[in-house]
Amino acid sequence: MDEFSFIRSIKPEYYRQSSLIKGIDDDAAVFRPSGHDIVTAVDTMVEGVHFTRQTMAPEQIGYRVLAANISDLAAMGSTPAFFMVSITIPSDWSQEELERIYEGMKRLGDSYQMDLIGGDTVSGSELSISVTVIGMVHKGKARYRSTAKTGDVLFVTGTLGDSRAGLEWLLNPKGQASEDHTYLVQRHQSPVPRVAFASNLSHLERLTLNDVSDGIANEANEIAKASEVDLWIDSKALPFSEAIQKVFPGQYVDWGLSGGEDFELLGSVPEKDWSQVIEAAEQAGVTASKIGYVKTKEGPEPVVKVNKSGEWEILTSSGYTHLKEKGD
Amino acid sequence: MDEFSFIRSIKPEYYRQSSLIKGIDDDAAVFRPSGHDIVTAVDTMVEGVHFTRQTMAPEQIGYRVLAANISDLAAMGSTPAFFMVSITIPSDWSQEELERIYEGMKRLGDSYQMDLIGGDTVSGSELSISVTVIGMVHKGKARYRSTAKTGDVLFVTGTLGDSRAGLEWLLNPKGQASEDHTYLVQRHQSPVPRVAFASNLSHLERLTLNDVSDGIANEANEIAKASEVDLWIDSKALPFSEAIQKVFPGQYVDWGLSGGEDFELLGSVPEKDWSQVIEAAEQAGVTASKIGYVKTKEGPEPVVKVNKSGEWEILTSSGYTHLKEKGD
Numbered sequence: 001m002d003e004f005s006f007i008r009s010i011k012p013e014y015y016r017q018s019s020l021i022k023g024i025d026d027d028a029a030v031f032r033p034s035g036h037d038i039v040t041a042v043d044t045m046v047e048g049v050h051f052t053r054q055t056m057a058p059e060q061i062g063y064r065v066l067a068a069n070i071s072d073l074a075a076m077g078s079t080p081a082f083f084m085v086s087i088t089i090p091s092d093w094s095q096e097e098l099e100r101i102y103e104g105m106k107r108l109g110d111s112y113q114m115d116l117i118g119g120d121t122v123s124g125s126e127l128s129i130s131v132t133v134i135g136m137v138h139k140g141k142a143r144y145r146s147t148a149k150t151g152d153v154l155f156v157t158g159t160l161g162d163s164r165a166g167l168e169w170l171l172n173p174k175g176q177a178s179e180d181h182t183y184l185v186q187r188h189q190s191p192v193p194r195v196a197f198a199s200n201l202s203h204l205e206r207l208t209l210n211d212v213s214d215g216i217a218n219e220a221n222e223i224a225k226a227s228e229v230d231l232w233i234d235s236k237a238l239p240f241s242e243a244i245q246k247v248f249p250g251q252y253v254d255w256g257l258s259g260g261e262d263f264e265l266l267g268s269v270p271e272k273d274w275s276q277v278i279e280a281a282e283q284a285g286v287t288a289s290k291i292g293y294v295k296t297k298e299g300p301e302p303v304v305k306v307n308k309s310g311e312w313e314i315l316t317s318s319g320y321t322h323l324k325e326k327g328d
Numbered sequence: 329m330d331e332f333s334f335i336r337s338i339k340p341e342y343y344r345q346s347s348l349i350k351g352i353d354d355d356a357a358v359f360r361p362s363g364h365d366i367v368t369a370v371d372t373m374v375e376g377v378h379f380t381r382q383t384m385a386p387e388q389i390g391y392r393v394l395a396a397n398i399s400d401l402a403a404m405g406s407t408p409a410f411f412m413v414s415i416t417i418p419s420d421w422s423q424e425e426l427e428r429i430y431e432g433m434k435r436l437g438d439s440y441q442m443d444l445i446g447g448d449t450v451s452g453s454e455l456s457i458s459v460t461v462i463g464m465v466h467k468g469k470a471r472y473r474s475t476a477k478t479g480d481v482l483f484v485t486g487t488l489g490d491s492r493a494g495l496e497w498l499l500n501p502k503g504q505a506s507e508d509h510t511y512l513v514q515r516h517q518s519p520v521p522r523v524a525f526a527s528n529l530s531h532l533e534r535l536t537l538n539d540v541s542d543g544i545a546n547e548a549n550e551i552a553k554a555s556e557v558d559l560w561i562d563s564k565a566l567p568f569s570e571a572i573q574k575v576f577p578g579q580y581v582d583w584g585l586s587g588g589e590d591f592e593l594l595g596s597v598p599e600k601d602w603s604q605v606i607e608a609a610e611q612a613g614v615t616a617s618k619i620g621y622v623k624t625k626e627g628p629e630p631v632v633k634v635n636k637s638g639e640w641e642i643l644t645s646s647g648y649t650h651l652k653e654k655g656d
Contacts, residue, residue: 021365022472027403028369028463031472032559033361037349040445041356042460044414046452075355084476086414086458115456117368124374130448130458131368135356142358144350168498226353289492314614 006095007121010102015115017081019136029081029117039078043069047127055170057098061129062104068213069133069162070112070193071263075210075211077143077198078135078264080112085131088124101129112195115140143200143209143267148227152208152268152294156216157194157286159241161252162187164259168248180243187241191263197288198265200280209267215258217304217319219266233292233306233315257306258319267293334423335441335449338430345409347464357445359410366465371397373457383498384427388517388542389457390432396541397461398440398521399591403539405471405526408440413459416452429457440523461589463532469530471537472593476555480536480596480622482626483605485522485614487569490515492587496576507573515569519591524580525616526593528608537595543586545632545647546593552630553596561620561634586647596622 015023018091022030045051045065056064066083085105089098109116116134118297148154160236166188177185194211203205208227210219216238224231244252269277274290281288297303306315345349350358373379373393384392394411401408413433417426437444442461476482493644494516497509505513522539528533536555538547544566563581572580597605602618609616627632633645 022470026472026474027537028367028406028461030367030404030465032365032367032467037358037360038366039356039358040410040460040462042412042414042446042448042458044416044448044450044458046416046450048453049451070609072355076358078356082368084368084370084460086370088372088374088456118370120370120371120372122383123377124454124456125376126453128416128452128456130370130372132412132460133356134368137358139360139399142350144354146354209355276582 001145003121008099009099012116016113017115019081020115020117023115023117029230033136035139037139037142039073039135039137039142040132041069041072042132043072043187044128044129044130046231055167056189057108057209059104059107062101063190065129065131066105066108067191067193067263068261069131070195071211071213073133073135074131074193074198075143075209075265076135076137076209077141077202077209078137079197079199080114080133080135081318082115082117082134083109083131083243084118085116086120088122088126088128090125090127093127105168137188137281138202143198143207145208145210145223146226147206147225148208148229148294150229150296151271153274153290154231154233154265154268154292154294155288156212156239156264157197157281157288157291158262158264159239160216160243160262161239161255161259161263163191163261165244165248165252172177180247183241183243184247191261193263193285194284196284197281197286200283201277203271204273204276207267208271209265212262212264215260215319216266217257217315218317220304220315221317223266224304228297228302229305230295230297231292234303235248235308237289237291239287254319257315277327331449334426334529337427338477340404341374342596343443345408345443348443348445349411350447361464362589363460363467365470367401367404367470367566368461369397369462370458372458374506376619383495384517386428387432387435388499390429390553391436393457393459394436395432395519395521395591396589397459398523399539399541401461401463401525402521402523403471403537403593404463404471404539405530405535406465407527408442408461408463408523410443410445411437411459411461413444413457414448416450416454416455416456418455421455424541429510466530471526473535473536473538474535474554476536476551476557476596476622478557478622478624479599481512481599481602481618482559482561482596482622483616483618484540484567484592484594485525485609485616486590486592487567488544488590489572489583489587490569490585491519491589493572493576493580495652508575511528511571512575521591522612522614524612525609525614528611532597532601532604535595535597537593538591540590540594543588543647544594545585545643546645548632548643549645552632556625556630558625558630559620559632560623561632563634563636564611565617565619567617568635582647
């Protein structure tokens with residue numbers, strides 16, 4: 001591969017963000033934030049660990065690694081602005097395939113007017129893509145996982161477990177794919193970060209948010225710990241797509257709790273603001289489901305409780321509950 | 329390796345930057361720049377490509393990947409503030425070795441009061457470290473490679489080729505290491521980014537800077553192209569350490585031109601400001617050498633010329649000259 005022609009091919013022809021002063025033509029990028037706080041995160045995906053060529057086309061790989069990062073920005077209530085890509089390239093990936101990875105990122109980045117402002121291109125033995133994202137949020141308006149309070153409504157956007165289900169079908173397809181299978185696969189390959197939803201709620205005084213990248217059992221425990229509260233989740237209120245219930249009736253609840261990268265948002269608001277959450281979701285073209293409440297911590301450590309079959313049991317970060325132990 | 333205990337072990341106990349609002353305890357980090365432009369860059373080092381366990385101890389690997397990034401910040405005239413680390417971990421690296429990598433980064437980061445504010449930890453088949461740095465610079469004071477003007481003095485900090493020479497000795501040691509060898513090896517393993525030098529010149533109206541990460545032949549051509557000027561370099565004025573001249577008398581000029589990662593700064597200033605450059609260097613404990621001049625572009629394309637043995641020849645990005653062709 002010709003490294004210089006590759007870098008030329010991925011270099012943006014123009015930039016959109018008015019705060020950008022210098023893009024990828026110097027030792028570093030420069031931008032001027034005006035009245036905003038800056039939000040930044042990095043996420044890496046490695047071939048064979050986070051994806052395979054069997055389960056994703058190059059465009060989808062690019063799309064998905066950027067989507068995972070944008071989901072972090074959404075969970076902070078921030079507006080995506082810039083990204084940088086460091087890619088490690090093994091010899092068995094062609095320039096055409098690599099360009100398609102960047103096209104996938106560009107397709108998603110363009111939908112947020114994001115600019116690619118830097119990166120690195122190195123050789124190695126396995127394909128690895130590390131993306132840094134930078135977003136802006138009005139001063140003091142970043143959303144944290146540490147602000148949940150007793151009495152808050154606990155909610156989650158969209159539906160749970162679909163991405164895990166789509167992956168399952170890609171790895172073990174059995175027979176012809178129905179519309180339901182296609183839906184789940186698309187939820188795995190092209191998740192939509194909930195930027196618009198979070199942004200529609202920027203006027204709320206207090207909003208707790210966490211993105212669902214490791215199953216809500218894990219994310220709920222993060223909120224509980226950071227906010228020092230208990231969370232009570234009604235398992236019957238957890239939102240599942242019709243597709244997952246039809247295709248994987250025996251697995252979908254477990255996958256919803258611990259099944260991985262849905263990139264939905266888990267959050268809490270004071271009960272009085274709940275109707276505004278529903279409205280913000282509607283405007284963003286997604287659902288928001290009330291799944292429980294924030295309660296005062298009862299024991300020495302914050303916990304997440306879930307009622308399954310009428311009993312309240314502790315839900316661990318990994319999605320394990322006592323009910324499961326009893327053979328449920 | 330226990331991922332959670334590893335992450336706990338690298339998590340900073342406190343933060344120093346007053347602009348930081350949220351560190352690594354949420355989906356993303358948040359900071360508030362006040363009156364500054366933000367400078368950011370990313371750099372990746374892969375085992376077997378950029379380093380081996382033969383040539384660097386874990387601390388040095390960590391130190392060096394962060395140093396490469398800080399050098400980019402220095403070349404923009406900015407002050408280092410934050411870094412994020414995405415690390416891909418193969419099974420043959422122990423937790424103790426990984427912690428030493430982070431210690432190396434911490435040692436260097438601490439000297440600039442930098443805070444580690446985010447990152448990612450993933451498994452893979454080869455060790456790869458991707459570092460994102462964020463720096464601050466007073467509004468409008470970022471330094472670019474595109475601002476060189478006819479009549480400027482062209483200069484470089486420190487000495488050239490030492491890092492390449494140190495690597496050579498590490499790969500092919502012959503006999504006992506002298507003090508000169510030790511010096512070159514240390515220049516390879518623990519380069520000092522020229523942050524203080526650039527910062528001491530923040531009052532200058534115009535200062536062109538580029539960091540020397542691929543030999544000055546390449547960086548000089550970058551300045552020439554970006555500024556649309558010719559650069560004339562006097563090869564006899566190129567600064568070399570006594571050590572490199574003694575240990576590698578036959579190779580040091582080539583290594584100085586194209587030899588890689590010195591992390592010195594190449595730049596230009598109006599002649600009237602040259603004395604201030606010398607002073608800034610002295611204060612920063614480094615030398616600055618006048619190596620030539622910026623001239624009006626003579627041909628259709630900007631070029632870098634170097635006089636070697638009295639003749640002016642074109643120096644390409646890769647360090648090739650016509651004189652070399654003649655068997656010099």
